[in-house]
Amino acid sequence: MKAIVDKETCIGCGLCPSIAPDVFEMGDDGKAHVITSTVPAGSEDAAKESEASCPVNAIKVQ
Ligand code: F3S
Known part of the structure; x- marks a missing residue:
């Protein structure tokens, strides 16, 4: 995923x-970044x- x-x-x-703190973090630019592009097994539901x-549908998980 x-x-x-x-x-x-x-x-x-x-x-x-x-x-999902193991997947996303806030960057210095004030935007969310993915920590690792492959979602860790235990964090898929999160x-x-x-x-x-996400209120603006900025996230894609597949
Ligand atoms: Fe995350 Fe940005 Fe949406 S912080 S929930 S991707 S608006």
Whole structure:
């Protein structure tokens, strides 16, 4: 499973790192970044939840 954040779309709401801290972190630019492009096995549900919860649909998990 891979996670991608569209930095053009992210508004820096901070939700995804709070839901899936092993997958996403906030960068110095105020946008979310993926920590590792391959989602760790134990974080797949959290990654999916982040994708569904992002207010601007900036996250793709597949
Ligand atoms: Fe950005 Fe969406 Fe995460 S707005 S901080 S990618 S929940």
